[in-house]
Amino acid sequence: MKNKKKLKEALLYLAFVGPVLAVFTVIVLIPFVLGMYYSFTNWNGVTGEIVWVGLDNFKYIFTGDPQILNSFLFTTKFTVFAVILTNLIGLTLAVILTQALKSTNILRTIFFLPNLIGGLLLGFIWQFIFVRGFESIGKLTGLSLFQLPWLGDANTAFWGIVIVSVWQGSGYIMIIYIAALQNVPHELIEAAKVDGANRWQIFKSITLPLITPAVTICLFLTIAWSFKIFDVNVSLTGGGPFKSTESLSLNIYTEAFVNNRYGIGAAKAFLFFIIVATVTTAQVIFTKKREVQA
Amino acid sequence: MENKYTARTFALEIATILLAILFLVPFYYVIVNSLKSFAEILLNASALPTEIKWSNYTVAAERIQYGKVFLNSLIITALSNVVIVVFCSMAAYKLVRSTSKLSNIIFIMFVAAMVIPFQSIMIPLIRVTSNLGLLNSIYGIVIMYLGFGSGLAIFLYHGFIKSIPKELEEAAIIDGCSPFGVFWRIVFPLLKPITVTIVILNSLWIWNDFLLPLLVLQDVSLRTIPLATFYFFGEYTKQWDLALAALVLGIVPLLIFFFLMQKHIIKGITSGSIK
Numbered sequence: 001m002k003n004k005k006k007l008k009e010a011l012l013y014l015a016f017v018g019p020v021l022a023v024f025t026v027i028v029l030i031p032f033v034l035g036m037y038y039s040f041t042n043w044n045g046v047t048g049e050i051v052w053v054g055l056d057n058f059k060y061i062f063t064g065d066p067q068i069l070n071s072f073l074f075t076t077k078f079t080v081f082a083v084i085l086t087n088l089i090g091l092t093l094a095v096i097l098t099q100a101l102k103s104t105n106i107l108r109t110i111f112f113l114p115n116l117i118g119g120l121l122l123g124f125i126w127q128f129i130f131v132r133g134f135e136s137i138g139k140l141t142g143l144s145l146f147q148l149p150w151l152g153d154a155n156t157a158f159w160g161i162v163i164v165s166v167w168q169g170s171g172y173i174m175i176i177y178i179a180a181l182q183n184v185p186h187e188l189i190e191a192a193k194v195d196g197a198n199r200w201q202i203f204k205s206i207t208l209p210l211i212t213p214a215v216t217i218c219l220f221l222t223i224a225w226s227f228k229i230f231d232v233n234v235s236l237t238g239g240g241p242f243k244s245t246e247s248l249s250l251n252i253y254t255e256a257f258v259n260n261r262y263g264i265g266a267a268k269a270f271l272f273f274i275i276v277a278t279v280t281t282a283q284v285i286f287t288k289k290r291e292v293q294a
Numbered sequence: 295m296e297n298k299y300t301a302r303t304f305a306l307e308i309a310t311i312l313l314a315i316l317f318l319v320p321f322y323y324v325i326v327n328s329l330k331s332f333a334e335i336l337l338n339a340s341a342l343p344t345e346i347k348w349s350n351y352t353v354a355a356e357r358i359q360y361g362k363v364f365l366n367s368l369i370i371t372a373l374s375n376v377v378i379v380v381f382c383s384m385a386a387y388k389l390v391r392s393t394s395k396l397s398n399i400i401f402i403m404f405v406a407a408m409v410i411p412f413q414s415i416m417i418p419l420i421r422v423t424s425n426l427g428l429l430n431s432i433y434g435i436v437i438m439y440l441g442f443g444s445g446l447a448i449f450l451y452h453g454f455i456k457s458i459p460k461e462l463e464e465a466a467i468i469d470g471c472s473p474f475g476v477f478w479r480i481v482f483p484l485l486k487p488i489t490v491t492i493v494i495l496n497s498l499w500i501w502n503d504f505l506l507p508l509l510v511l512q513d514v515s516l517r518t519i520p521l522a523t524f525y526f527f528g529e530y531t532k533q534w535d536l537a538l539a540a541l542v543l544g545i546v547p548l549l550i551f552f553f554l555m556q557k558h559i560i561k562g563i564t565s566g567s568i569k
Contacts, residue, residue: 012473016388020381020444021400026422027441028407034418045417093310100299101307109556110314113321116548118502120520121541124527125324128534133323136339167317172563179564217567228411231504235524249413256417257509266417273414280409 039267045260057267067243068268071251074244078161079226085166086222087215090173095203097174098181108178112171119168119231126164127151127236154244157237161245164232169225173218180214181207209292216287220280227276248272328538335534350539357530358540362515363522364547370432370507370518371500374439375493378447381440382492383485386451387477391460401452408445412505420509430513438510439500447492450566454488455481487565494555494562501548519544 039057043050061068093111097104117125130150138146150156184207192202208215230249233239239246239254246254252272256265327335328350330343354360389397419438420429428434458481466476504520511517517525523544530536552559 013388013392016477017385017397017400020385020440020448023381023437023441024404024407024444026426027419027438028410028415028444029403031415031418031422032407032410034422035415038418045421096306096310099306100303101310102299103307103311107310107314108560110317112560113549113552114317116498116552117545118504118520120502120504121523121544124523124537125320125541128327128538129320129323132327132335132339132534133320139338140340167320175560175563176567214567221567224411228413230413231520234504235527249411252413253416253505262417269414269417273410276411276414277409 035266036270038263039270041263041266043262043266045256045262053263057264058271060264061267061271065264067246068251070243071246071248074158074246075227075229075248078158078165078229078247079223081162082165082169082226083219083222085162086169086173087218089166089170090218091177093170093174094177094181098178108174111174114168115172117168119229120235122164122168123232123235123237126160126167126232130160130236151237152241154241157241157245161229161232161236164236165226165229168232169222173222176214176218176221177211180211184210209290212287212291216284216291219283219287223280223283224276227279248275324538324541327534328542330535332533332535347535350535351543354526354536354539355543357536358522358526358543359517360522360543363517363519366432366516367501367518367547370435370439371497373432373436374443374500375496377436377440378443378496379489379492382444382447383451383482383489384477385444386448387455387481389448390452390455401448404445404448408449412442416505416509423510429510430516432516435507435510438506439496442506443496443499446495446566450488450492451485454485458484490558491562491565494559495566497551498548498559519547 038050040052040054041050042053042056097108097111101107114122134146134148134150137143148156150160188206188210189202192206197205228249229247230253233245233247233250237245239250248268249272252265252268255268256262259265323339326342327339329346329348330350331345331347334343389401423429423434423438426434428437462480463476466480471479502520503518504524507518507521508524511521523540526540527537
């Protein structure tokens with residue numbers, strides 16, 4: 001009797017949890033483990049032949065690959081600038097748009113709009129702006145800034161990608177900061193005012209510590225987005241000029257699906273996972289420590 | 295934070311409006327130029343069109359087979375949402391209510407997997423899914439979205455279900471309700487706010503996703519909007535009159551979705567990010 005009940009309970013558990021667990025295992029877990037295995041093989045993705053090569057792929061990545069270091073440096077530099085600018089602008093917008101402006105709602109909507117456009121379309125749109133739009137603004141205003149070959153030069157192409165991701169991301173981040181700012185108790189700020197604190201002191205000593213949980217989330221999101229940048233990269237610059245803006249994601253994609261070197265691609269993907277997981281985890285631990293309760 | 299509308303607030307408002315206009319400039323360029331002839335775009339991209347050329351839209355829509363790719367995107371997004379909501383809510387419910395060690399391990403596994411970047415598993419994923427016959431099929435990609443979307447969905451449902459009191463369910467069981475009945479009739483309706491959040495976050499992600507469809511949907515007839523746009527740009531490089539019309543056609547569905555669901559989208563993003 002007791003066994004029967006236990007069996008029934010187990011079957012019920014299986015019916016509720018089983019389907020998604022099975023799919024998750026096949027789609028995420030098995031590929032994840034297989035990926036680690038492939039990174040030690042010379043698999044080319046086409047033939048069935050897979051030979052174990054030990055650490056050869058990693059040796060190649062660290063010593064023989066001319067491009068991977070560039071991709072790594074580009075991705076890191078891009079992440080640093082994109083994360084700082086997106087959060088600064090997002091937070092500034094949030095602070096402004098939680099004040100008693102008359103046009104708050106419409107302004108929030110406008111700043112959020114770029115988020116609706118997927119990365120691929122976004123890159124194509126900005127390709128047009130950088131190539132044709134800037135040229136025409138340059139003609140109208142005579143400003144040399146707009147007459148640069150924006151996507152044709154390594155340095156400006158870098159800033160091009162930063163501009164596009166900041167334009168897209170800051171509205172999303174703004175929404176999260178707004179929600180956090182609205183939860184900051186009014187009394188605390190009023191009390192500080194009575195004590196004669198100025199705006200900056202209030203922001204620095206009261207508001208900012210209280211919205212640190214939002215800072216944790218926003219930094220996590222922007223770091224993860226920036227490190228994984230792919231769509232915008234493909235459609236805006238394609239990694240050019242001369243691979244100067246090729247992100248790690250694009251490098252991995254090209255290695256596996258264009259050069260058909262799946263083994264090396266898998267090794268790069270494995271390292272990529274370690275980098276992303278380490279950086280995001282370290283950041284979350286670091287900022288979580290700074291969170292305070294109201 | 296401020297209650298009084300001072301001269302300072304007014305100045306701030308004007309400055310912010312100017313910034314907002316600057317934010318909208320890219321939209322201006324795309325829309326205005328999508329209605330011009332190619333020659334006119336080259337002449338001056340900033341000016342309004344001298345003659346509105348709607349034919350850019352009809353030609354672009356035909357070349358990217360807009361009706362078909364729109365429908366593909368819609369079906370994939372809708373079906374993925376259905377399976378994610380159905381299976382993840384059920385799993386999260388059982389994981390909360392049955393407090394065994396196993397439940398805890400399974401839950402942590404789903405959450406931990408969220409830090410795995412897609413690029414790290416895409417290479418073996420193609421091999422595994424090809425062996426299972428999931429490539430080049432709408433159902434195949436829907437199953438993959440269930441796999442990749444399960445982490446966040448289970449995480450959000452889990453947090454929400456924890457705050458729901460058990461008493462209602464116990465009462466229903468006493469009244470003779472089956473375990474599935476308890477879930478679908480009592481619990482699931484209570485999950486509506488978090489379900490809306492999950493559907494919104496998933497819709498924005500899946501509708502705009504490019505890399506997974508690029509890898510999985512090789513068949514021309516299965517292309518989604520981002521995929522069709524990508525191939526269109528490959529074929530018609532720099533033919534901006536048609537390209538911009540195609541881009542606008544790609545953006546419009548999400549703009550409509552946004553204006554219909556605006557409140558929910560903002561709320562969804564907010565509650566989806568609070569952990």
